[in-house]
Amino acid sequence: MSSPAAGRHVVIIGASLAGTRAAEGLRAAGHVGPITLIGAEAELPYDRPPLSKDLLASDWSDETVAGFRLTTAAELEAAEVTLRLGVAAERLDLDRRVVELADGASAPFDVLVIATGAAARPSPWQPESGVYQLRTLDDSRAIAARLQTGKPLVVVGGGFIGTEIAAAAIGFGCDVTVVDPVPEPMARLVGPEIAGSLVDLHERNGAKTRFGVGVADIRGREDDLTVLLADGSRLETGAAVVGIGSIPGTAWLEGSGLTLDNGVVTDGNLRAIGAEDVYAIGDVARWPHPRRGTAIRAEHWTNASDQARYAATAIAQGDGAPYDSTDYVWSDQYDWKVHSIGWRDPEGSSIVVGDLGAQGRTAVVHTAASGDVTGVVTVNWVRGLNLARRLLTAGESAAQLTAELERLAGGVPAR
Ligand SMILES: Cc1cc2nc3c(=O)[nH]c(=O)nc-3n(C[C@H](O)[C@H](O)[C@H](O)COP(=O)(O)OP(=O)(O)OC[C@H]3O[C@@H](n4cnc5c(N)ncnc54)[C@H](O)[C@@H]3O)c2cc1C
Incomplete structure (x- = not known):
């Protein structure tokens, strides 16, 4: 366990999901020192999943958009978080423990949290417009x-x-x-x-x-x-x-001494390799996944939120066990709700429970070449998802998981 950073100034770069949740999480975990949250966008932090779903078909009224904000200025003020929006971090000086900002100011820190997410991979095709x-x-x-x-x-x-x-x-x-x-x-x-x-x-x-x-x-x-x-x-x-696809927000960290390789590379506790007291979380972080045996960069809401809470607790209370991800993702398409937990091994195999053609509740259990269950994807079946999550966490076998899902589905055989 390393010592907690009580009273020290935590600077968070990136004021979106991971950054905002880290600021909130620091206070929830008992951090008493100053917190500064700095974001390139001029907008108050907002949630991204609705951008391709509910918001597209919404009335875009101020009230509707406000419903997708992650926090309010008043909430951040009450938590004594200093918010600086509309200013990008341009350079990190690890020796001086300072982040230089685009407006010429600099932000000195004791602990730095990098939460600069990702940007859309630019279109290689650039017609005049459209x-x-x-x-x-x-x-x-x-x-x-x-x-x-x-x-x-x-x-x-x-x-x-x-x-x-x-x-x-x-x-x-x-x-x-x-x-x-x-x-x-x-x-x-x-x-x-x-x-x-x-x-x-x-x-x-x-x-x-x-x-x-x-x-x-x-x-x-x-x-x-x-x-x-x-x-x-x-x-x-x-x-x-x-x-x-997207590209991680690491351009401002070039030459800083941090290890950059498709994201900010961290250890299992989300500490950036190459620095003291620097964490990377959310879409920008590439960390060693304990069960996959490789380093990954996840671009999923739940991971960004969980990593923020994890890093906040580590900063406020000291390092605990390495970060482990729930690997949970969802997507809404027409009337289909697709949920995925765990992952899929391309060398592995799969078992389908339910009938995808009938559009009803379906689950696909994914196994590795070893036969171990690696993940489950469900369609329109939240109870199946919850059951699978419980059995996956308990380390049940593919046969057991499939049988339990079949029972829940009312005897629809697996194939
Ligand atoms: C359209 C869309 C739909 C999605 N739908 C889903 C979904 O259905 N399910 C799911 O699990 N996930 C979904 N995601 C992914 C999810 O939204 C992301 O995983 C999540 O937003 C990651 O949060 P983050 O804070 O790490 O990064 P981001 O949300 O990318 O935020 C990073 C922030 O840092 C700022 N920043 C970047 N560089 C700098 C800098 N140099 N200085 C200061 N600030 C900087 C950026 O402006 C941005 O505000 C979706 C994403 C998009 C774009």
């Missing part, structure tokens, strides 16, 4: 305004964010085509069974898909855009949303 990307509230507002026109849309990238936008666009009556070079874009996370059913779901709802073929270029301008595909075909459209 290409949208989604990471921020303003991005979502702009896409919502475009969807409201009901004009045709091409979504490049068939991951969760792209397909959620596609589902929202269908709701606005847009003619939608989703393009991805991978034949079943969501298979890596949810497995081929659910990925295949998701493709069917989109097609049933009227979205066209061009999976297995990449984009070569996007040309023209808004309302007169051509998406050129690698097989030589062309999609004439009004606008394109490009959702091709």
